[in-house]
Amino acid sequence: MNILLCAKQVPDDAVEVSMGADGKPAIDKIDKVVNAFDTYALEMAARFKEAAGEGEITVLCVGPDDAKNGLKNCLAVGGDYAYLASDEAFEGSDMQGIASILKDAIRKIEADKGIAFDIVCTGKEATDMALGQGGILLADKLGTGVITNVIAFDTDENGVSAKQETEEGYRTVAADLPVVLTISKPDYDPRFPKIKAKLAARKKPIEAVAADALSDEGKAAAGEGNAKLKILRSYEPPKKESGVKIQEESDEDSALAAVKMMTEAKVL
Amino acid sequence: MNKQDTKGVLVYIETAGGAPVKVSEEILEPARQIAAKSGSDVTAVVIGENIGDAAAQIAEKGADTVIAIDSPDYKDYNLDAYADVLRQVIDDVKPEAVLIGATQDGKDIAPKLAAAFDSASASDVVGIDFDDDGNIIWTMPAYSGNILYDAVIEEARPQIGTIRSGTFKKLEEAPKGSVESRDIKAADDVIKAVIRDSVKEMAESVNLEEAEIIVSGGRGMGTKENFQQVVDLAQLLGGVVGATRPAIEDGWIPRNHQVGQSGKIVAPKLYIACGISGATQHLTGIVNSDYIVAINKDEDAPIFEVANIGIVGDVNKVLPVMFEEIKKIKEEA
Ligand SMILES: Cc1cc2nc3c(=O)[nH]c(=O)nc-3n(C[C@H](O)[C@H](O)[C@H](O)COP(=O)(O)OP(=O)(O)OC[C@H]3O[C@@H](n4cnc5c(N)ncnc54)[C@H](O)[C@@H]3O)c2cc1C
Ligand SMILES: Nc1ncnc2c1ncn2[C@@H]1O[C@H](COP(=O)(O)O)[C@@H](O)[C@H]1O
Numbered sequence: 309m310n311i312l313l314c315a316k317q318v319p320d321d322a323v324e325v326s327m328g329a330d331g332k333p334a335i336d337k338i339d340k341v342v343n344a345f346d347t348y349a350l351e352m353a354a355r356f357k358e359a360a361g362e363g364e365i366t367v368l369c370v371g372p373d374d375a376k377n378g379l380k381n382c383l384a385v386g387g388d389y390a391y392l393a394s395d396e397a398f399e400g401s402d403m404q405g406i407a408s409i410l411k412d413a414i415r416k417i418e419a420d421k422g423i424a425f426d427i428v429c430t431g432k433e434a435t436d437m438a439l440g441q442g443g444i445l446l447a448d449k450l451g452t453g454v455i456t457n458v459i460a461f462d463t464d465e466n467g468v469s470a471k472q473e474t475e476e477g478y479r480t481v482a483a484d485l486p487v488v489l490t491i492s493k494p495d496y497d498p499r500f501p502k503i504k505a506k507l508a509a510r511k512k513p514i515e516a517v518a519a520d521a522l523s524d525e526g527k528a529a530a531g532e533g534n535a536k537l538k539i540l541r542s543y544e545p546p547k548k549e550s551g552v553k554i555q556e557e558s559d560e561d562s563a564l565a566a567v568k569m570m571t572e573a574k575v576l
Numbered sequence: 577m578n579k580q581d582t583k584g585v586l587v588y589i590e591t592a593g594g595a596p597v598k599v600s601e602e603i604l605e606p607a608r609q610i611a612a613k614s615g616s617d618v619t620a621v622v623i624g625e626n627i628g629d630a631a632a633q634i635a636e637k638g639a640d641t642v643i644a645i646d647s648p649d650y651k652d653y654n655l656d657a658y659a660d661v662l663r664q665v666i667d668d669v670k671p672e673a674v675l676i677g678a679t680q681d682g683k684d685i686a687p688k689l690a691a692a693f694d695s696a697s698a699s700d701v702v703g704i705d706f707d708d709d710g711n712i713i714w715t716m717p718a719y720s721g722n723i724l725y726d727a728v729i730e731e732a733r734p735q736i737g738t739i740r741s742g743t744f745k746k747l748e749e750a751p752k753g754s755v756e757s758r759d760i761k762a763a764d765d766v767i768k769a770v771i772r773d774s775v776k777e778m779a780e781s782v783n784l785e786e787a788e789i790i791v792s793g794g795r796g797m798g799t800k801e802n803f804q805q806v807v808d809l810a811q812l813l814g815g816v817v818g819a820t821r822p823a824i825e826d827g828w829i830p831r832n833h834q835v836g837q838s839g840k841i842v843a844p845k846l847y848i849a850c851g852i853s854g855a856t857q858h859l860t861g862i863v864n865s866d867y868i869v870a871i872n873k874d875e876d877a878p879i880f881e882v883a884n885i886g887i888v889g890d891v892n893k894v895l896p897v898m899f900e901e902i903k904k905i906k907e908e909a
Binding site: 322324325326333335403438439444448449452453455456469473474476477478479480484487492493539541542543545547548550551552554555558559563570571573 | 655656679680683684686687688690691692694695696697698699700713716717718719720721722723724725726727728729730731732768769770771772773774775776777778781813821825831832837838845846855856857863866867868869875880881882883884885886887888889890893894895897898901902905
C-alpha cells in the first residue's frame with residue numbers, strides 16, 4: 309500500500325497569535341510545527357502500515373524552506389520519504405491553488421518513482437486558518453472519492469472502509485482505491501520520536517518539487533495572483549475584559565462569595 | 577460562472593429528523609442582506625425524504641422560493657449525491673452567492689461546490705459586510721479565533737460561504753415564499769463513497785448551541801467521579817454539560833459535549849468552567865458567553881483572562897459548597 313500524507317507547516321497551536329505592527333498576524337517568532345491533524349493522520353497511517361506489515365508513507369508539504377524541519381519530524385515518526393514543494397510562484401496561493409500544487413506534485417512523484425498512491429491522507433483542517441477544504445479540493449482534482457473526518461480506516465479487496473466521526477456517533481463509509489481521507493483526532497495521540505529514529509531522519513533527504521512540476525491547470529491556480537479569495541485585512545477580535553478574582557481564606561468562603569456575586573449579577 | 581450572469585442567493589437547508597437544523601434558519605438572515613443589496617431573491621434548497629414540512633417552514637422563514645427535492649434516493653445523506661444535486665440547482669439558478677451552515681456536513685459540501693464551479697469558499701464565516709462595489713466581505717476566524725480576517729471573492733462565482741452557528745439570528749419577520757418540488761437525480765458516476773452504516777452512539781442529543789446555562793468540566797476535575805459534580809450542578813441550574821477535549825478523551829463524558837474549536841461554539845448567558853485551563857482552542861468556543869465563572873487552582877490560568885468571576889481554589893472543594901448554596905437559593909425562590 310502506498311500512502312501519501314499532505315502535511316502543512318503551521319505556527320505552534322499552543323501559542324496565542326496577536327497582530328504585528330505590520331498589520332499582519334505576528335507568526336514569524338512562533339515555532340513552526342506540523343499541523344496537529346496531519347500528525348494524527350501520520351500516526352494513523354503508521355499504525356495501518358505496521359498492522360499490514362508492508363507499505364510506504366510519503367509526506368508532502370507545500371511551504372517555505374523552513375518547513376523541512378517539520379518534514380524531518382515526520383520522517384522520525386513513520387514517514388519513509390519526504391517532499392517539499394517550495395517555490396516563489398507558490399506563495400500567496402489560496403486553497404484551490406494549494407490543492408492544484410499538491411495534485412501536480414503527487415503526479416510528479418508517482419511518475420518519478422513509477423508508483424501510484426493508493427491512499428492520500430490529509431488533516432481534517434489546518435490549525436492556522438482552519439479551512440477544512442484541502443482534502444476535498446484535492447480529491448476533486450485527483451478524480452478520486454473522499455471520506456472526511458476519519459478516525460479509523462482499513463482496506464480489503466473491495467477498497468477502503470473508514471469510520472467517519474459525526475456529531476452523534478459515526479458512519480461507516482466505503483470507497484474504491486485510490487481515495488483521499490481527511491483525518492480527525494482518533495482516541496490516541498501521535499507517538500514521540502525515538503532518538504535513533506530522529507538521528508536517522510536527519511540523514512534522509514528531503515526531495516524538492518518546484519514550479520516546473522506544475523501542469524497548465526496548476527499554473528493557472530497557483531500563486532497570489534490567481535487566488536480567488538483575497539484577504540483584505542486581519543485584526544484581533546475585541547477582548548473580553550477579565551473581571552474579579554476571588555481567593556478567600558478558604559475555598560468554601562470563595563465559593564460563597566462567588567455565589568453571592570452571581571446572585572447580584574442575576575445570572576443564576 | 578461569469579460574474580455578470582449570476583444573481584440572487586442560494587441557501588442550502590440541512591435537515592435533521594425532518595426539520596431544518598438551527599443554523600440553516602439563521603443563514604436566511606445574511607441571505608436576505610445580500611439579496612437586498614443586489615435587489616434579488618433568496619432561493620432555498622432542501623434535499624431528503626419527507627422534507628415537505630421543512631420546506632414549508634423555510635418558505636415562512638425568509639426564502640422567496642424553496643426548491644424541495646424529496647425522494648427516497650436522498651433518505652440518507654451522501655456527500656457526493658447531495659453536492660451533485662446542489663450543483664445542478666446552482667447551474668440552473670445561477671446565484672451570485674451560496675450560503676451553507678458550517679456544520680460538519682455543510683463544511684464538506686462547500687469545497688465540493690467550490691471545486692465544481694472552480695470558485696472559492698469562505699470557511700466558518702462569523703460576519704458579513706459589503707465593500708463599495710457591493711462585493712461581499714466575509715469575516716473569518718484564524719489561529720483558534722485569536723485573529724479575525726476579512727476577505728473578498730472578487731470574480732469567481734458563485735461565491736460560497738459556510739456560516740458559523742450563532743453568528744446570525746433567525747429572522748423574526750420574513751416575506752412568505754413558495755415551495756417548488758423538483759425531481760433531480762445525482763449523476764450516476766459521481767458517487768464515489770458510500771455510507772454503509774450510520775450509528776448513533778450518543779444516547780441523548782446535546783443542545784449546547786442553544787443552552788442558556790452551561791457548566792463545563794476539564795482535566796482539573798481529576799476523575800470521572802468528580803466530573804459528576806459538573807453534571808449535578810448543570811442539572812440543578814437547568815443547564816447543559818460541556819467539556820474540554822481531555823475530559824472527553826478520558827471517557828468522563830461523551831464527545832457531543834465538547835466545547836471549542838473541534839466541538840461546539842457556544843454563547844450561553846452563563847458559562848461555568850470547572851478545572852479548565854483556558855487553551856485557545858477551548859476559549860474560541862466560549863468567548864461569546866455573556867458571563868463566565870471559572871474555578872481553577874492556578875491563579876495564572878488563562879481562563880481567568882476571560883472570566884467575570886475567577887475563583888482561585890480547588891474545584892473539588894468549591895463545587896460542593898456552590899452546589900449547596902445555589903440549591904438553597906433555588907429552594908427559597
Ligand atoms: C487541533 C486541536 C483542536 C482542539 N480542539 C479542542 C476543543 O474543541 N475543545 C477543547 O476543550 N480543547 C481542544 N483542544 C485541546 C486544547 O489545546 C487543550 O489541550 C484543552 O482545552 C485543555 O483542556 P483542560 O483545560 O481540561 O486541561 P488542562 O489544560 O490540563 O487544564 C487543567 C486545568 O485544571 C486545573 N486544575 C487541576 N486540578 C485542579 C483542582 N483540583 N482544582 C481546580 N483546578 C484544577 C489546572 O490548574 C489546569 O489549569 C484542541 C487541541 C488541538 C491541537
Ligand atoms: N501547504 C500545504 N501543504 C501540504 N498539505 C496541506 C497544505 N495546506 C493544506 N494541506 C492539507 O489540507 C488539510 C486541510 O487544510 P485546510 O483546508 O487548510 O484546513 C491539511 O490538514 C493538510 O493535510
